[in-house]
Amino acid sequence: MTLSINTQWAKTVVPVLALGLLATPAALADVGSRIWATGGVTTIEGSAGGGLVPWAVLGSYADDEEWGGTAALSRAEVDDYTLSVTGAGLNWNNRIEVTVARQTLDLDTLGFALQQDELNQDIFGAKVRLAGDVLYSPWGQWSAGVLHKRQRDFTVPDTIGARTDSGTDVYISGSKLFFAAVFGRNLLVNATARGTRANQGGLLGFGGDRNNSYEVMAEVGAGVFINRQWLVGAEYRQKPDNLSFAREDDWWDVFVAWVPDRRLAITAAFVNLGDVATLTDQQGVYLSLQGSF
Amino acid sequence: MGTTNIRAFIAVVMIAAGLISSGCQSLQSQPDNSLYLQLGERAGIADVVEDMLYLIVEDERINHQFKGINVARFHRNLTDQLCELSGGPCQYKGREMRELHAAMNITNTQFNALAENLILAMESNQIPTGAQNRLIKQLLPMYSDIRHL
Numbered sequence: 451m452t453l454s455i456n457t458q459w460a461k462t463v464v465p466v467l468a469l470g471l472l473a474t475p476a477a478l479a480d481v482g483s484r485i486w487a488t489g490g491v492t493t494i495e496g497s498a499g500g501g502l503v504p505w506a507v508l509g510s511y512a513d514d515e516e517w518g519g520t521a522a523l524s525r526a527e528v529d530d531y532t533l534s535v536t537g538a539g540l541n542w543n544n545r546i547e548v549t550v551a552r553q554t555l556d557l558d559t560l561g562f563a564l565q566q567d568e569l570n571q572d573i574f575g576a577k578v579r580l581a582g583d584v585l586y587s588p589w590g591q592w593s594a595g596v597l598h599k600r601q602r603d604f605t606v607p608d609t610i611g612a613r614t615d616s617g618t619d620v621y622i623s624g625s626k627l628f629f630a631a632v633f634g635r636n637l638l639v640n641a642t643a644r645g646t647r648a649n650q651g652g653l654l655g656f657g658g659d660r661n662n663s664y665e666v667m668a669e670v671g672a673g674v675f676i677n678r679q680w681l682v683g684a685e686y687r688q689k690p691d692n693l694s695f696a697r698e699d700d701w702w703d704v705f706v707a708w709v710p711d712r713r714l715a716i717t718a719a720f721v722n723l724g725d726v727a728t729l730t731d732q733q734g735v736y737l738s739l740q741g742s743f
Numbered sequence: 744m745g746t747t748n749i750r751a752f753i754a755v756v757m758i759a760a761g762l763i764s765s766g767c768q769s770l771q772s773q774p775d776n777s778l779y780l781q782l783g784e785r786a787g788i789a790d791v792v793e794d795m796l797y798l799i800v801e802d803e804r805i806n807h808q809f810k811g812i813n814v815a816r817f818h819r820n821l822t823d824q825l826c827e828l829s830g831g832p833c834q835y836k837g838r839e840m841r842e843l844h845a846a847m848n849i850t851n852t853q854f855n856a857l858a859e860n861l862i863l864a865m866e867s868n869q870i871p872t873g874a875q876n877r878l879i880k881q882l883l884p885m886y887s888d889i890r891h892l
Contacts, residue, residue, distance in 0.1 A: 483804060483852045483859070484855055485855055485859060485862075513850070513851050513852035513855055514850050514851040515850055515852040586854075586883060629877070629879050630876035630877040630880045634874070634876055634877060635872070635876065676872075677872045678862070678872075
């Protein structure tokens with residue numbers, strides 16, 4: 451199990467690092483023309499945003515005459531679980547973003563009892579920028595997206611009462627940067643409304659015995675750019691509570707992102723996932739590496 | 744679910760409070776010339792504009808839009824414009840922004856390329872981050888005129 455995680459990491463780390471090393475300063479413009487860090491980073495579900503919450507921005511630096519892409523590798527280690535994510539995305543003209551992500555949740559503590567080491571999920575995402583520009587429009591940037599999720603190990607979710615092994619989240623999102631808003635620093639604010647049936651994001655399946663229908667969840671995030679390379683902020687993600695076997699809590703995180711240039715973004719966070727599948731108060735660290743091209 | 748909604752509500756209120764307080768702060772700081780002083784007065788702004796012009800010449804995304812301009816006049820007008828916007832004792836005497844950019848079909852890519860060059864020019868002149876952000880904030884209303892939206 452550990453071996454498979456390591457090879458998964460290696461498979462993604464090597465290309466991401468290679469991207470950073472091969473690109474030369476002369477090729478800077480080729481990475482895309484949008485202003486530094488305005489593509490957000492790659493969320494745990496693959497779409498552009500923060501760590502846990504999708505934002506209205508589209509990934510990479512592609513502007514209205516350009517193509518762009520991202521590759522990312524993330525890992526959250528909380529008390530009794532480890533989540534690993536590999537993700538990639540393409541952006542056409544800063545209009546449409548298409549993403550894929552593979553999540554692997556290691557059941558560090560529960561694994562033996564459940565006779566299941568990990569839960570895997572694939573997520574296929576698309577996001578369209580409907581209107582506005584996050585930097586320049588008075589009313590910010592507005593986007594709509596879908597995240598189609600396919601749970602690959604349904605035995606455990608089935609046993610605890612999940613209804614289906616796949617589901618599709620839909621969301622609308624607004625993002626706006628306020629220049630010189632906090633002691634001369636720029637403030638980025640995001641709000642997302644998501645319709646979902648997913649249990650723990652889908653890793654525990656979709657729908658349940660308590661509730662099986664779509665519910666609208668509020669997700670918010672805000673961050674301050676200390677300068678154009680450093681963003682510090684927090685996110686909050688409301689979650690459904692569909693399964694009677696265990697309570698599901700909202701998620702939140704406090705993050706710092708470093709964007710030394712357009713090709714690389716490194717995000718570190720403290721995450722609190724609350725109670726997850728009977729194990730209480732799951733908190734820990736999150737680390738994410740993103741390359742843009 | 745009850746505590747969940749309360750926590751989400753608190754998060755929204757905190758963000759709203761942050762926005763409102765920051766709005767008040769920018770209202771108070773408008774009438775002074777502190778930005779103009781932070782930019783190094785007219786001479787400092789002239790240096791930034793000069794460095795920006797060097798970056799534009801090298802920038803394949805936008806240099807074609809500047810072909811055939813009178814460089815000295817462009818430098819003088821833009822310097823006066825930024826000086827005036829930042830609270831300095833200058834007066835922009837060039838043409839109105841929307842009319843000036845009417846036939847140029849400026850894309851978002853080109854707009855961001857220029858914004859990037861302005862930021863890099865300010866950085867190379869050691870303009871503090873806060874002053875950079877305040878100047879760009881003053882320039883924001885021109886976005887729709889320059890892009891002809």
